[in-house]
Amino acid sequence: MTIATTNPATGQVLKTYGAMSDEQIDDAIERTDLAYRQLLGTTVAQRGGWLTATADLLEAERDDIARLMTTEMGKTLAASKAEVTKCAAACRFYARRAAEFLADVPADAEAVSATRAFVRYQPIGPVLAVMPWNFPLWQVMRFAAPALMAGNTGLLKHASNVPQTALLLEDLFRRAGFPEGAFTTLLVDSDAVDRILSDARVRAATLTGSEIAGRSIAQIAGRELKKTVLELGGSDPFVVMPSADVELAAEVATTARCQNNGQSCIAAKRFIVHADVYETFAEAFARRMAALRVGDPMDEATDVGPLASERGRDEIDAQVRDAVDKGATVLCGGHKPGGEGWFYPPTVVADLNPQMRMWAEEVFGPVAGLYRVSSYAEAVELANGTSFGLGANAWTRDPQEQERFATDLEAGAVFINGMTTSYPELPFGGVKNSGYGRELSAQGMHEFCNVKTVWVGEGMAGAGPGAHAE
Numbered sequence: 001m002t003i004a005t006t007n008p009a010t011g012q013v014l015k016t017y018g019a020m021s022d023e024q025i026d027d028a029i030e031r032t033d034l035a036y037r038q039l040l041g042t043t044v045a046q047r048g049g050w051l052t053a054t055a056d057l058l059e060a061e062r063d064d065i066a067r068l069m070t071t072e073m074g075k076t077l078a079a080s081k082a083e084v085t086k087c088a089a090a091c092r093f094y095a096r097r098a099a100e101f102l103a104d105v106p107a108d109a110e111a112v113s114a115t116r117a118f119v120r121y122q123p124i125g126p127v128l129a130v131m132p133w134n135f136p137l138w139q140v141m142r143f144a145a146p147a148l149m150a151g152n153t154g155l156l157k158h159a160s161n162v163p164q165t166a167l168l169l170e171d172l173f174r175r176a177g178f179p180e181g182a183f184t185t186l187l188v189d190s191d192a193v194d195r196i197l198s199d200a201r202v203r204a205a206t207l208t209g210s211e212i213a214g215r216s217i218a219q220i221a222g223r224e225l226k227k228t229v230l231e232l233g234g235s236d237p238f239v240v241m242p243s244a245d246v247e248l249a250a251e252v253a254t255t256a257r258c259q260n261n262g263q264s265c266i267a268a269k270r271f272i273v274h275a276d277v278y279e280t281f282a283e284a285f286a287r288r289m290a291a292l293r294v295g296d297p298m299d300e301a302t303d304v305g306p307l308a309s310e311r312g313r314d315e316i317d318a319q320v321r322d323a324v325d326k327g328a329t330v331l332c333g334g335h336k337p338g339g340e341g342w343f344y345p346p347t348v349v350a351d352l353n354p355q356m357r358m359w360a361e362e363v364f365g366p367v368a369g370l371y372r373v374s375s376y377a378e379a380v381e382l383a384n385g386t387s388f389g390l391g392a393n394a395w396t397r398d399p400q401e402q403e404r405f406a407t408d409l410e411a412g413a414v415f416i417n418g419m420t421t422s423y424p425e426l427p428f429g430g431v432k433n434s435g436y437g438r439e440l441s442a443q444g445m446h447e448f449c450n451v452k453t454v455w456v457g458e459g460m461a462g463a464g465p466g467a468h469a470e
Contacts, residue, residue: 001189003160008074008306009341017163017187031181032126033201036153038179047149048095053176055091058084072162073133074306075260076297087141093424098149101442116456121449123151125203132209133159133308134263139208140169146445154183194220204448211433229437229447234390235362237383238268242276244395250284256419258346261305262366266391266420272371272379286331289346304366306342313342316365323349323356384410389432391420
């Protein structure tokens, strides 16, 4: 696979890179392991100072970093700037809260016949991060910020189409003051991942990507007995019930579907609407989708830029064509444009059925599937009738329905009367084929910690935990 920057708005290859040799990979792992040994001698306050400096650099260089991301993967410049700002906020969050998250947690010493008993969180070592291109800075930072603050080090195998952003991340942490090797970018093909994760110095892995990639990482890690956190995409439902503010739901639905040019794991993709408000929602949603401006992602007036790759654009066009051929109705968009760049118009497809690819597959672009249901039970059944379970949206002003949706929707996150998004303060992750483990919040930091039990006794004859084994 070619490691290269290719501008999706023009299709022009701007810069290419050669893959690292086995010797270079070994040297990188060694540096990262040595940096881990250095971090073991640092305090939370020291690491917090470096992470705060990382945030300062991100904010000072926001515009340049944003232009680089837009050039490499096509997100709008406004979205790129927002992503940089979000990364800086995450760095500050973990710099501020890490001492609390890593503090010893007292246990009931008397209950376990101890003078003292507690849980201590400690780092585990170098962690391999295999990351995607769609949020090339944020996907990495939501792993890196808590991992580095916990005292771990990181090895980044980024997507092959965002190499300059990957190298920028390594340079960013180095300039912020982290020891050389604390965060190392590996310019390698995917077939090198097995070798890297099999190295005894690499203690765990995290991946955001496809189900196929997740299964591969999990298989290697299982063989090597190493911890993994996997986030594998989703086909998030967006349920609209009769009591909802339908116009507001349609407005948010447009953003929820087309954020990041529709290339987001937690973007709403399946719009499940009660029959009582279906026609009103469908008209408002299609009207708003059709009004979005598609064009140059560097233009601040653009709403939707190009897809990140020609293959990605061809894939969603094939999914739409398959649905149309089998009887679906296109309410807006639905035609691949000519000209340079990998653009695709915001599209709404109705009258879907289980024989269509869109019914079961994730559509990774600005294409929405619209479904009509007649009851709460039917809405939940359809929402849960997928192999994915990352996020879910429900729109209702009925307090009882809100409580039921919070329980009944099979997802790692349920957002009611709002758009699914990620926050440093809240855990992020999925269920079913959307993966396992959590990023962000205290849970995300603890995923790559040794949760160590410490038991302290009197140290006298006859004292101790007793005769109970295991």
